[in-house]
Amino acid sequence: MDTSVSSRRAANSGLKGLRPLRRGGAAGGRLHDEIYAALRQALIVGELIPGQVFPIRTLAERFGTSLIPVRDALKRLVAERALLMLPNRTVCIPKMTRARFQELLQVRLSLETKLAHRASELIRQEDILELESINESMQAAARKGNVKAYLVANHAFHFRLYSVTNSLVMLPIVESLWMQVGPFLNGVFTAAGTKNAHDNHEQILKALRRRDPVAVADAVSSDLVDAADVILARKDFMFDED
Amino acid sequence: MDTSVSSRRAANSGLKGLRPLRRGGAAGGRLHDEIYAALRQALIVGELIPGQVFPIRTLAERFGTSLIPVRDALKRLVAERALLMLPNRTVCIPKMTRARFQELLQVRLSLETKLAHRASELIRQEDILELESINESMQAAARKGNVKAYLVANHAFHFRLYSVTNSLVMLPIVESLWMQVGPFLNGVFTAAGTKNAHDNHEQILKALRRRDPVAVADAVSSDLVDAADVILARKDFMFDED
DNA sequence: CGCTAGCTGTTGTTATAACAGATACACGAA
């Protein structure tokens, strides 16, 4: 990988979207949690691109804190496999390979269909109403071409569904998987790619209303596969092979 | 949970097995990595029991370091779900519930059979020889009733098999799952519980030699299920229900 | 005697500064 100063500057330019923390808020708020949340959100909506480097001091300056909380947040994200620690101990967003992408999809299919199946057995009417509301806002974002809002809503839809399982084991794993895929969505989802997602979400909702776990799981599966196909179709040339 | 001083002292007594780090070794060694490795090993072999509390300063004193590297190691283990952060931000080993145990087993079955299947397609002769060697030492440990060595060898056997897949996605997840189950093995595996594991490992090796991925996956599945049955049979009364 | 206020010791959190390793760049010699 190119590690010259100029390329590192270029890689760091993507940090501009990160805003300083508003301090003095509610007491007891840990700084590293806020920094973690900010980075995590940026990861999931594809604002940070693979190869991006995160020097601790740069981020500390950006957030207006000392090194420690930034370090904590980065190390947590590394532990969750959302970020990668290079041999020189600098953190960056891992690049994507075909093998990793396919493995991520395989594991997501396995776990998320399980979660969807179990969720549809436990779901209540109010949960479905909330999912419909989230789906509305996702569709609205798609119509306006607001990719960021679209991805936020899509994430919210899936995890609102999965969270009715109260799973303490699978949920954290799936969240980690989404963070690993997120950066690779950068610049992928134009209006074209949102059509299938909308149809699949409608199928999910329909199957949920009639409490059909198998159909819910199938629809979730289709949703993931279709999204992967969109990415593969547009980004087939963008993988970094080892 | 009881949080009186006396019970906390009792919970901390389990830390005695942790030894100070031998400093001044190879340069470039990060202290928090060594602390992490020590805790991780203790977790996997069941030396640390559920409910165990880890005050940073106590561990720092035990390891002979300052607070920072201990904090790093603990936060990493929390991120990997091996440890749990209590509301007061103290770190402890999570207690086990039936639901969590069953979910852990389900996910492990799903992922580890996949890994076993893929491994048996890629495995080389030298890998099999090494697995046989590990299996030998496991059997020896079982005969001597050395539970700790037995669990170490069992862990080594499984991950030596899985690692031939070079999986960057599933392997870290499965390691996390083993760390979550480890503490619950405390005091479970007497000589009685090791018989099935030995048979299953022999089945795995036999299937590997004839390159039969399905049979390998099945044997791994049986291994996990049998181990779970041993735990359920002996510990059915020891679950902490929420 | 009971209750509340304040002290005390505990916990994790963060800032600052000193440290160590790695890298890039510039200067000088072949």
Added chain:
DNA sequence: TTCGTGTATCTGTTATAACAACAGCTAGCG
């Protein structure tokens, strides 16, 4: 021109100390 070397500066790591939140205990008051 090219190669080697030293220095400046960048990186993450760790120690120390100050900080804040919390629980338990004790003393004093009602």
